[in-house]
Amino acid sequence: MARVLVGVKRVIDYAVKIRVKPDKTGVLTDGVKHSMNPFDEIAVEEAVRMKEKKVASEIIAVSCGPPQAQEVLRTALAMGVDKGIHVEVAGPEYETLQPIHISKILAKIVQNEKVDLVILGKQAIDDDCNQTAQMTAAVLDWPQATYASKIEYGSKEITVVREVDGGLETIKCKLPAVVSADLRLNEPRYATLPNIMKAKKKPIQKLTPKDLGVDTSPRVQIVSVEDPPKREAGVILPDVDSLVGKLKEGGHI
Amino acid sequence: MLPSCRESIKTAVLLVPKFARFDRCVHTVRLKPNYTSVNYNVSRGGFAHLQKQHLYFFRDLLGEHRMISDTIELEKYNVDWFNNLRGCSSLVLKPKTTQEVSQILSFCNQENLAVSPQAGNTSVVGGSVPVFDEIILSTELMNKIISIDDTSGVVVCQAGCVLENLDTAVAEKGLMVPLDLGAKGSCQIGGNVSTNAGGLRLFRYGNMHGNVLGLEAVTADGNIIECLGTLKKDNTGYHLKHLFIGSEGTLGIITKVAIQCTTRPTCQNVAFLGAQNFRKVLKTFKLAKQDLGEILSAIEVMDSATMEFIGEKLNINSPIGDYPFYLLLETSGSNTNHDSEKIFKFLEIALNSHFILNGTVAVEHAKINALWSVRERIPEGFNLCGHLFCYDVSLPVENYFILVDEMKIHMGSLADRVFGFGHLGDGNLHLQIETKEFSQQIKDHLEPYIFKRTAQFGGSISAEHGMGFLKAKYLNLARPPSTVNFMKDIKQMFDPKGILNPYKVFP
Numbered sequence: 001m002a003r004v005l006v007g008v009k010r011v012i013d014y015a016v017k018i019r020v021k022p023d024k025t026g027v028l029t030d031g032v033k034h035s036m037n038p039f040d041e042i043a044v045e046e047a048v049r050m051k052e053k054k055v056a057s058e059i060i061a062v063s064c065g066p067p068q069a070q071e072v073l074r075t076a077l078a079m080g081v082d083k084g085i086h087v088e089v090a091g092p093e094y095e096t097l098q099p100i101h102i103s104k105i106l107a108k109i110v111q112n113e114k115v116d117l118v119i120l121g122k123q124a125i126d127d128d129c130n131q132t133a134q135m136t137a138a139v140l141d142w143p144q145a146t147y148a149s150k151i152e153y154g155s156k157e158i159t160v161v162r163e164v165d166g167g168l169e170t171i172k173c174k175l176p177a178v179v180s181a182d183l184r185l186n187e188p189r190y191a192t193l194p195n196i197m198k199a200k201k202k203p204i205q206k207l208t209p210k211d212l213g214v215d216t217s218p219r220v221q222i223v224s225v226e227d228p229p230k231r232e233a234g235v236i237l238p239d240v241d242s243l244v245g246k247l248k249e250g251g252h253i
Numbered sequence: 254m255l256p257s258c259r260e261s262i263k264t265a266v267l268l269v270p271k272f273a274r275f276d277r278c279v280h281t282v283r284l285k286p287n288y289t290s291v292n293y294n295v296s297r298g299g300f301a302h303l304q305k306q307h308l309y310f311f312r313d314l315l316g317e318h319r320m321i322s323d324t325i326e327l328e329k330y331n332v333d334w335f336n337n338l339r340g341c342s343s344l345v346l347k348p349k350t351t352q353e354v355s356q357i358l359s360f361c362n363q364e365n366l367a368v369s370p371q372a373g374n375t376s377v378v379g380g381s382v383p384v385f386d387e388i389i390l391s392t393e394l395m396n397k398i399i400s401i402d403d404t405s406g407v408v409v410c411q412a413g414c415v416l417e418n419l420d421t422a423v424a425e426k427g428l429m430v431p432l433d434l435g436a437k438g439s440c441q442i443g444g445n446v447s448t449n450a451g452g453l454r455l456f457r458y459g460n461m462h463g464n465v466l467g468l469e470a471v472t473a474d475g476n477i478i479e480c481l482g483t484l485k486k487d488n489t490g491y492h493l494k495h496l497f498i499g500s501e502g503t504l505g506i507i508t509k510v511a512i513q514c515t516t517r518p519t520c521q522n523v524a525f526l527g528a529q530n531f532r533k534v535l536k537t538f539k540l541a542k543q544d545l546g547e548i549l550s551a552i553e554v555m556d557s558a559t560m561e562f563i564g565e566k567l568n569i570n571s572p573i574g575d576y577p578f579y580l581l582l583e584t585s586g587s588n589t590n591h592d593s594e595k596i597f598k599f600l601e602i603a604l605n606s607h608f609i610l611n612g613t614v615a616v617e618h619a620k621i622n623a624l625w626s627v628r629e630r631i632p633e634g635f636n637l638c639g640h641l642f643c644y645d646v647s648l649p650v651e652n653y654f655i656l657v658d659e660m661k662i663h664m665g666s667l668a669d670r671v672f673g674f675g676h677l678g679d680g681n682l683h684l685q686i687e688t689k690e691f692s693q694q695i696k697d698h699l700e701p702y703i704f705k706r707t708a709q710f711g712g713s714i715s716a717e718h719g720m721g722f723l724k725a726k727y728l729n730l731a732r733p734p735s736t737v738n739f740m741k742d743i744k745q746m747f748d749p750k751g752i753l754n755p756y757k758v759f760p
């Protein structure tokens with residue numbers, strides 16, 4: 001049975017309207033509702049199902065971020081994860097934390113915890129990097145299966161169906177491995193009350209990048225963050241004739 | 254390049270049931286219903302028929318683009334949301350200003366032409382569609398927001414503002430319209446005021462009589478009644494606005510409203526709970542009021558038959574497994590830590606006392622919406638039934654569910670399904686009886702029973718939907734003759750020729 005590690009990132013809730021900071025150095029996060037990155041939720045669900053099917057023995061969730069990152073760890077614990085690890089990175093250090101750093105942190109924990117399978121979300125909905133799973137596989141020198149929409153578990157290998165342009169690709173991959181979860185992999189469950197109560201008693205270990213010997217000095221510099229261009233308002237036309245008129249006017253027909 | 258993930262997750266909202274939410278009333282393609290006048294055997298009042306010269310008048314007033322007389326386009330306005338009723342109006346008018354409404358009514362009154370006021374056409378009792386050829390006066394172009402005062406929280410707007418749009422606009426200023434209902438994407442504030450709509454948050458914020466500070470209305474002869482005050486206190490003379498609130502378009506057309514908004518809560522929690530029986534539901538309700546106090550903002554209930562119903566029709570499943578009863582409970586407040594401490598303590602007690610068997614809690618928008626959608630989407634299934642008899646009753650809360658149990662026995666094999674859900678916090682039950690098709694015999698079997706029992710329990714036969722066309726004949730059951738006669742006197746005074754929404758409200 002595999003020991004599974006899942007990554008859970010705390011991001012601005014997808015339903016929240018994003019506001020760019022006036023000085024264009026980033027987006028406003030204070031007092032804004034945050035939640036678990038939706039793709040990470042899918043990763044957690046997959047791990048919990050593995051445990052229910054008795055192909056996983058233990059699930060560890062890791063979150064790197066400010067103290068509030070513990071909230072998403074609690075959510076993961078309530079969904080059925082056994083243990084949480086919070087790697088505390090806050091303030092300016094967190095603002096420049098990149099997939100390269102996260103992947104090194106994860107790789108270290110994987111080694112310490114003797115993990116056989118890493119499941120991460122395919123990307124985070126805040127920075128849209130889509131790099132962490134790939135880089136983690138590289139740091140560990142493990143095979144990777146990205147954009148998984150279905151996983152079958154063998155004792156020494158996994159079979160993963162990937163959604164690629166125009167169809168599905170099925171690949172086999174030796175364990176240990178890194179998988180990234182796509183939208184259709186599963187439908188995450190609701191944490192039930194008894195499990196939410198139990199999660200309060202589950203352990204969360206606190207670490208820092210320093211404890212793991214990972215250097216988090218920035219590799220990239222954020223030059224500017226801007227709002228997307230505003231869409232021009234549409235017009236409602238009373239009938240087809242005026243539509244045709246408008247289209248002609250704009251030189252479209 | 255990969256699309257932005259935030260966008261693709263938003264798209265996923267449409268694909269993945271867990272993120273499913275209800276934005277708009279879904280119309281399904283179905284056969285047109287028979288004409289109401291035929292189905293219900295009504296005879297036409299002595300109103301004039303629409304003539305060419307009438308059309309010329311309206312065209313001069315509004316222009317061609319704000320009149321509809323095309324048969325196909327008219328269907329949308331002639332047929333009700335449930336696809337049960339169908340009028341045969343040949344004209345829709347779309348005024349933009351109070352002056353235009355006044356001129357239309359004054360002309361119709363003079364020419365003895367009947368008028369059916371229509372807002373979002375989501376009425377559940379057939380109030381918003383004509384019965385015969387009444388001219389439909391649609392408020393859909395009267396959608397201007399006139400002012401939003403973020404200090405007092407008062408919004409003044411035209412009657413045709415769609416509830417959801419209005420709420421989005423006031424949200425920009427940190428405010429919230431104190432009314433929320435499943436039809437918010439379609440219904441208009443004028444329609445809500447005209448029906449004194451209740452909805453999901455009445456429990457906390459009260460009904461329209463409390464939240465409407467002022468309004469402007471036009472009576473049948475075109476007279477503009479101005480009581481558009483924005484003051485919280487104004488005891489100068491009679492409070493005429495209350496006559497228009499809930500009058501369902503029979504006394505005048507509401508053209509503008511001033512609404513007292515509340516401060517928009519900055520944190521919300523929604524709990525979805527499973528309970529063994531209705532007695533435990535009531536215990537949970539009582540405990541919630543006691544332990545959550547001022548932050549409790551909604552408390553809804555549904556039974557297992559309702560869950561089966563939405564499972565079958567809409568493929569929506571219980572997020573927590575199967576239980577005889579489900580409760581949805583919402584808190585709204587201004588301090589996340591304070592509220593979550595309260596709700597988790599409450600839930601722990603409820604669970605440990607075995608009032609509830611299971612549950613889940615959502616604190617994030619997406620999940621809050623997903624849990625709410627289980628409750629809010631129930632009406633979407635109504636259009637997918639052979640026939641559904643719907644009753645909207647108020648009952649003292651301790652007898653709230655007895656009626657559903659009794660109805661199951663009373664109907665026996667005549668019904669495919671009897672189910673109940675509703676606004677528990679307000680003692681408002683929606684009792685539904687699903688059958689293969691409409692049958693007068695079934696109707697005669699169930700209605701006298703429901704109305705008799707409701708009266709015996711000291712309840713009301715129309716809690717929040719009004720009388721409209723479908724319930725009009727029962728007014729005499731609900732009120733003593735002297736009261737009904739007094740209502741008729743008032744109607745006579747506001748609309749002597751009876752041109753406003755005929756065949757509605759009164760038997």
Ligand SMILES: Cc1cc2nc3c(=O)[nH]c(=O)nc-3n(C[C@H](O)[C@H](O)[C@H](O)COP(=O)(O)OP(=O)(O)OC[C@H]3O[C@@H](n4cnc5c(N)ncnc54)[C@H](O)[C@@H]3O)c2cc1C
Pocket residue numbers: none
């Ligand atoms: C010390 C003091 C403090 C006050 N503070 C406030 C305040 O904070 N807020 C406020 O709004 N007012 C206040 N008031 C005035 C307030 O209107 C009255 O105190 C109270 O509401 C009237 O009640 P009452 O029983 O004395 O009625 P009355 O004074 O006897 O009658 C008031 C009016 O109602 C009519 N009326 C009385 N009973 C009936 C009935 N059953 N049916 C029909 N008509 C009836 C009477 O004909 C009269 O027109 C205050 C008055 C005082 C003396």
Ligand SMILES: Cc1cc2nc3c(=O)[nH]c(=O)nc-3n(C[C@H](O)[C@H](O)[C@H](O)COP(=O)(O)OP(=O)(O)OC[C@H]3O[C@@H](n4cnc5c(N)ncnc54)[C@H](O)[C@@H]3O)c2cc1C
Pocket residue numbers: 278334369370371372373374375376377380381392412433434435436439440441442443444445446447448449450451452453501502503505506507508632633717718721754
């Ligand atoms: C999915 C769904 C959920 C619902 N949930 C609830 C709920 O939780 N609580 C509740 O109370 N109701 C509920 N309803 C019914 C509710 O009464 C209507 O949704 C809403 O209040 C009516 O608004 P509308 O704009 O659609 O008005 P319409 O249906 O167009 O009109 C309603 C009545 O008001 C009259 N009217 C409309 N506008 C004016 C005006 N400007 N002046 C004078 N008369 C006018 C019409 O003639 C008609 O009699 C629900 C309906 C649906 C379809």
